[in-house]
Amino acid sequence: MLTLAAAAALVSGGLCGTLGYYIQRFKITTLSFSVAHAALAGAATALVAGTDPTYTALATAVVFALTIGLLSPKIPHERELLSLGFFSLFNALAVLMIYLSNVYVLSSASISVVLWGSLLAVTKPKLVVLTGTLVLFTAYLALYRKQIDAILFDKKLAEAEGINVNLHTLTLLLFSGTAIALALKLTGGFLVFTLLYNPVATSTKISKNARKQQILSTTIGALTALTGLAISYLLDLPVGASIALTSTTLLLTAHTAKTITEKTQLTKLKTTPSQQTTK
Amino acid sequence: MDRRSRPKRHEESRENSRRNPTTRTIRREAIRLEDVWVAYAGSGKPAIREINLFFPLGKLVLITGPNGAGKTTLLETCLGLLKPYRGKAFLLGVDTKSRKILEARRKCSYVPQDFMKPPYESYTARQAIELGLVLENTPDKNTRVEWAAKLLGIEDLLDRPLGTLSGGQQQRVYLARALARKPLVMLLDEPFSSLDRETRKTVAEILRNYVDRENTTVIIVSHDTAPIIELADTTIWMNEGKVVKVEAK
């Protein structure tokens, strides 16, 4: 049971960490944010509909990713605000569904899926689907490495040179929706997106080199998910919150360390030339 | 094999034009704008309007005008990055609103106005140029990169990270990328902005030669007409979103 959960944490942490890196570099953070909450609304709806939360979340996230992915190139200027509008809508839907599902009679196991995640929620088939997604995403990255690289280097130039930037953006959103829906049971729907953004945010604090950022983002994603899981198990705390707190702590630490390093370097620079002039 | 060796291309184009009328248009015209109006979302007024222009292949065109005249908007409209809300824009005979526009863009090069990368940009100059060739099937990518780098005098900079290069050096990397693609149409937005006077002249001559040799159309946007106006076949003056004067040699 515990190995299953640990494997799921590693895979979903690593997968979401990697996705987060590309999401940030493609500048589609807000879009993916709304996709993440579409998954949450889907999972909450499953409580009322009596369907499987993971697969309902998956369906909602994929349908919404397709919709916003196809729509956003047509309305480039409004897409950020539109995404945030959807974010509110999905949160409202999630809360409404939780209310309608009658929280009092629900077992804590099913409500935990939406709210705080569960160690027990991981099953073998779901781990297989999760790993399959990781394999597919890695294959996609390998297959289109050059084109993706061109987009990362300069999105507008890549578009001007005939690379199908919209299609790659859509693909990325679809993978994000899938990964989020699958990780949702582990972390709970309200915290699942910390798996996406915290690792990449931390990586940018540690290195400015793009390659290193990607590797760091994947590694940090996998390790914070695993550490969070361990903390949750040892201290008997909700998994989602433990993972989110672990990765946020790391992010804040990295940020503080970076600020201090930069300050020290600046002080050094300030003192060096004055020494030279006195000489 | 050079896919653009002259006689072969002409033969091929005659062959194609008999079979396929779209290919024929692609071969003859570079850019056609028919009563084009473009506006930015939420701005309330058109950034460019009433634009009617036609550029065949094999011309060097200079577009000039003051800040805010609509030069960049015009270039991006030619590429289909911006779509007209009125009128039609064609790149190599392809309506920029059509799905086929991606294919047309693959035969074009672009140098954006805001090209500068931050100091920590780790892609090397060579990688930056190679990334312009990702959709090409030629086995001689390396030769192309080296050829373009030599033309622009940046052979020695190829393995330096882009972030460590000066503005002018970075601009030459972008120009090398544009040339390495061996395009049918080149759209260059202020390609001289960071170059010193000597290099401006050299680059202007390189572009002129390239147009003559390869039958490519090069469209240069530059508020400063100095190095290119004598070499250009057509000069277009823009102001407040409109074409105010066209002068063809």
Ligand SMILES: Nc1ncnc2c1ncn2[C@@H]1O[C@H](COP(=O)(O)OP(=O)(O)OP(=O)(O)O)[C@@H](O)[C@H]1O
């Ligand atoms: N992203 C944008 N959103 C709204 N308006 C814009 C945008 N970009 C340009 N404009 C407006 O469109 C008009 C044309 O701008 P454009 O950038 O095409 O001018 P330009 O001739 O390239 O100027 P410059 O010489 O400064 O590069 C200007 O009035 C400008 O304010």
Ligand SMILES: [Mg+2]
């Ligand atoms: Mg401009």
